[in-house]
Amino acid sequence: MELAKLLAMPALLALLLLYLHFMRRKIRNGPPGSSGWPIVGETFKFISAAREGTLVRFIQERMERYDSRVFKTSFLGDPMAVFCGTAGNKFLFSNENKNVQVWWPSSIKKLLRSSLVNKVGDEAKMTRRLLLTFLNPEILRNFVPKMDTIAQIHINTHWQGKEQVVVHSTVQKYTYALACSLFLSIEDPLHDSKFSSRFHRFLKGLVGFTINLPGTRFHQAMKAANEIREEIKKIIKQRKVDLEEKRASPSQDILSHLLATPDSNGRFLTEIEIMDNILLLLFAGHDTSRSTLSSLMRYLAQLPHVYNKVLAEQVEISRAKGEGESLQWEDVQKMKYSWNVASEVLRLSPPVTGAYREALKDFSYADYTIGKGWKLHWTTCSSHVDPRLFTNPEAFDASRFEGAGPAPYSYVPFGGGPRMCLGLEFARLEILVFMHHIVKQFKWDLVNPNEKFKYDPMLEPVNGLPVLLHPHH
Numbered sequence: 001m002e003l004a005k006l007l008a009m010p011a012l013l014a015l016l017l018l019y020l021h022f023m024r025r026k027i028r029n030g031p032p033g034s035s036g037w038p039i040v041g042e043t044f045k046f047i048s049a050a051r052e053g054t055l056v057r058f059i060q061e062r063m064e065r066y067d068s069r070v071f072k073t074s075f076l077g078d079p080m081a082v083f084c085g086t087a088g089n090k091f092l093f094s095n096e097n098k099n100v101q102v103w104w105p106s107s108i109k110k111l112l113r114s115s116l117v118n119k120v121g122d123e124a125k126m127t128r129r130l131l132l133t134f135l136n137p138e139i140l141r142n143f144v145p146k147m148d149t150i151a152q153i154h155i156n157t158h159w160q161g162k163e164q165v166v167v168h169s170t171v172q173k174y175t176y177a178l179a180c181s182l183f184l185s186i187e188d189p190l191h192d193s194k195f196s197s198r199f200h201r202f203l204k205g206l207v208g209f210t211i212n213l214p215g216t217r218f219h220q221a222m223k224a225a226n227e228i229r230e231e232i233k234k235i236i237k238q239r240k241v242d243l244e245e246k247r248a249s250p251s252q253d254i255l256s257h258l259l260a261t262p263d264s265n266g267r268f269l270t271e272i273e274i275m276d277n278i279l280l281l282l283f284a285g286h287d288t289s290r291s292t293l294s295s296l297m298r299y300l301a302q303l304p305h306v307y308n309k310v311l312a313e314q315v316e317i318s319r320a321k322g323e324g325e326s327l328q329w330e331d332v333q334k335m336k337y338s339w340n341v342a343s344e345v346l347r348l349s350p351p352v353t354g355a356y357r358e359a360l361k362d363f364s365y366a367d368y369t370i371g372k373g374w375k376l377h378w379t380t381c382s383s384h385v386d387p388r389l390f391t392n393p394e395a396f397d398a399s400r401f402e403g404a405g406p407a408p409y410s411y412v413p414f415g416g417g418p419r420m421c422l423g424l425e426f427a428r429l430e431i432l433v434f435m436h437h438i439v440k441q442f443k444w445d446l447v448n449p450n451e452k453f454k455y456d457p458m459l460e461p462v463n464g465l466p467v468l469l470h471p472h473h
C-alpha cells in the first residue's frame with residue numbers, strides 16, 4: 001500500500017503541473033513563438049545553448065522565425081516574452097514600476113533572499129540609494145590607490161615568475177580580493193582561498209530549477225550561500241563592536257556604511273538584509289569583472305595591434321608619474337583607449353546574457369498583447385551583434401566607442417534604466433587598474449588559441465584560459 005502511494009505521488013504531481021500549465025490564462029494576440037514542452041518549456045534548450053556557447057544563435061533564430069521585435073518562449077516554468085533590439089531594451093528600461101518591474105528566476109530569489117535584486121518599488125529605490133552613496137564615482141575615486149596596491153600584490157604573487165597561468169581562476173583572486181577589501185576591509189589572502197570554492201558552488205546553482213535535493217546544483221548553492229552568510233554574520237558582529245569602540249570608521253567600507261547609515265526614511269537595514277546585500281555585492285562585484293578580465297586577456301593575446309596601443313597608453317601614464325607613485329583616479333581618467341577596448345570586449349563578450357522583468361498589467365507592445373504576470377527578458381546579444389547598429393558586428397573595433405559612441409539602448413552590458421547595474425564605476429576602475437599592470441609587465445600567448453567560452457551562468461572560458469607569459473625586460 002505504502003509503495004503504491006509512493007509510486008502514485010509523482011504521477012499526481014505531474015498531472016497537477018500539466019493542468020496548471022494548460023489552465024494558464026490564454027492571451028489573445030500574444031507575441032509569436034513556442035512554449036516548448038509542458039512545464040519545462042524551452043529551459044533545457046536555453047541552458048544547453050548557453051553552455052555550448054550558441055546562445056546568440058538561439059536568440060537570433062527565434063527573432064528570424066517569429067518576430068525580430070519580441071517573441072514568446074517559456075523558461076523555468078513561466079511564459080516569457082523576449083524583448084529584442086534597441087526598442088525592446090528601451091521599453092523595458094523605461095517602464096520600471098509602470099508596466100514592468102524587476103523579476104528574477106526563483107533560484108536567484110531563494111539564494112539572494114532579501115537583497116536588492118528581490119526588492120521592487122520604493123524599497124528598491126531606497127536600497128539602491130543607500131548602496132550608491134558608497135559605490136558612486138566621488139567615493140570610489142579615493143579607493144584607486146588601494147586598488148592599485150591590490151593589483152600589484154596580486155600580480156607579484158600570482159603572475160611573476162610563472163611561465164604559464166590559468167587566467168580565469170587566477171583573476172578571480174584579484175577581483176575577489178578587491179571586493180573583500182572594499183566591501184569588508186578583509187585583506188587576508190588566506191580568506192579568499194576558503195571562499196572561492198563556496199562562491200563557485202553558489203554561482204553554478206544560481207540559474208536553474210530549484211530542486212533542493214542532495215547532489216543538485218541548487219542544493220550545493222544553497223549550502224554555499226548559508227556558509228558564506230555565516231562568515232559575514234561573524235564579521236558583522238565584530239564590526240558592530242569595533243564601530244562602538246571607534247576601532248572602525250563608518251566610511252571605511254560598504255559594511256560600515258550599511259551599519260552606520262539609515263535610508264532616506266531613517267530606517268537602518270536589518271542584519272539579515274545587510275548579510276544578503278553583502279552576499280549579493282561580493283558575488284555580483286567579482287564574478288562579472290572576472291569574466292570580463294578573462295575575455296579581455298583572450299582578445300589582447302589575439303590582437304597584437306590592440307595590445308600595443310593599450311601598452312603605449314599605459315606606459316605614457318606611468319611616465320608622467322614618479323617612481324613607485326600609486327595610480328590615482330586622474331590617471332584612470334586618461335585610460336581612454338584602454339576603456340574603449342574593455343567596452344568592445346563587453347559588447348562582444350558580455351559576462352551576463354541579460355536580465356528579467358515581470359508585466360505588472362496587460363499592455364500592448366509591437367502590435368501584441370503582453371499579459372499581466374508574464375515574465376519578460378532582455379538580452380545583451382539581440383542588439384550587440386545587430387549589423388544595423390554595429391557595422392561588421394563580429395569584428396573587434398574599439399573605435400566604435402569614440403565620440404558619441406553606440407546608438408542609445410544598443411550597448412547594454414550593464415542593463416539600463418532605474419535597475420541598471422550599480423557596479424559600473426567599480427568595475428571600470430578595477431578593470432583599468434588591472435590592465436595597467438598586466439600589459440606593463442607581460443605579453444602573453446594563448447595555450448589553446450581556439451578555446452571556446454560558454455555561459456554557465458556567466459561567460460567563462462571552457463578550459464580556464466591558460467596563457468604563456470612573456471615578461472617585458
Ligand code: HEM
Binds near residue numbers: 135284288418
Ligand atoms: C563588468 C562587470 C559587470 C557587468 C557586465 C554587470 C552587469 C549587470 C547587469 C546586466 C545587471 C542587471 C541590470 C538590469 O536588471 O537591468 C546588473 C545588476 C547589478 N549589478 Fe552589475 N555588473 C558588473 C559589475 C558589478 C559590480 C562590480 C557590482 C558591485 C560592486 C555590481 C552590482 C550589481 C547590483 C547590486 C545589481 C542589481 C541592481 C538592481 O537590482 O537594482 N555589478 N549588473
